Amino acid sequence: MFVLAGSNTVRHLSSDTSQIRYVDKVLPHILFRFQHMFNDIALIRITKPFNRNAYVQLAPLPVIFDNDLFKGAVVCTVAGWGQIRPNSNKNAGQFLQHVKVPLIETSKCKVRPLSLFASLCAGKPEGGADACQGDSGGPLVCKDLVFGIVSWGSGCARPRTPGVYCRVDRYLDWINKTIATNCAGFVLLRFYYILIFLLLQIIIH
Known part of the structure; x- marks a missing residue:
C-alpha cells in the first residue's frame, strides 16, 4: 500500500x-x-x-472540540475519488472531485444508525450534492479545518438523506x-x- x-x-x-x-x-x-x-x-x-x-501541505485539524460548529449557516467542502453518480464507475477514482454541502445539526439529522456524540451530517434538503461510493475516508472541510471523515450514506445525493461523517474533533x-x-x-x-x-x-x- x-x-x-x-x-x-x-x-x-x-x-x-x-x-x-x-x-x-x-x-x-x-x-x-x-x-x-x-x-x-x-x-x-x-x-x-x-x-x-x-x-x-498538511491539512489542518481542529485543536479543540468546537461547541460553536453549528452556529450560523456552515457550508463545508467534501472531496474524494469516488463515483460521480450512484452505481456508475465512469471516471471514478481517476480525478479528485469536490462539492460544497451544508452542515446539518446532528440533533436534526434523521438518518440511522447515528452517533450523536461523534458524527456529523451534511447535505442539501433537495439532494444533488454528496459524497458517494469510493469517497469513504475523504475529508469534510469546514471553517478551513478538517472536521469530518466521509463514513457512510444511504445512496448518494438523495433528497432528505444527508451523508454521515466521523466527527474529528471528538x-x-x-x-x-x-x-x-x-x-x-x-x-x-x-x-x-x-x-x-x-x-x-x-x-x-
Whole structure:
C-alpha cells in the first residue's frame, strides 16, 4: 500500500509535482464497529515524511472540540475519488472531485444508525450534492479545518438523506495518544502520521 500526494489524478503516478510514500502501519480505532460505523477513524504511518511544498501541505485539524460548529449557516467542502453518480464507475477514482454541502445539526439529522456524540451530517434538503461510493475516508472541510471523515450514506445525493461523517474533533485525544504510543524509533513523528481521511490519493497496490 502506498500514498500519492501532490496530484489531482491517478492516471499518471509520476509527475513533476507528485510524491509517493509507502505505508508502514495502519492503526484503526480499537472500538470501530462496522455494523454501526461508529468510531470510523484510523491513522496510518508512512515510511518517511512527505516534502512539503507548493503542491503538498498538511491539512489542518481542529485543536479543540468546537461547541460553536453549528452556529450560523456552515457550508463545508467534501472531496474524494469516488463515483460521480450512484452505481456508475465512469471516471471514478481517476480525478479528485469536490462539492460544497451544508452542515446539518446532528440533533436534526434523521438518518440511522447515528452517533450523536461523534458524527456529523451534511447535505442539501433537495439532494444533488454528496459524497458517494469510493469517497469513504475523504475529508469534510469546514471553517478551513478538517472536521469530518466521509463514513457512510444511504445512496448518494438523495433528497432528505444527508451523508454521515466521523466527527474529528471528538477524537483529538485518541489521535494524540495513538501517535505518542506508536512513535518509538521515529524522528519528527507528526510528519510520519497522516490521518486516513487526509489520504485523498491513497492506492492499494
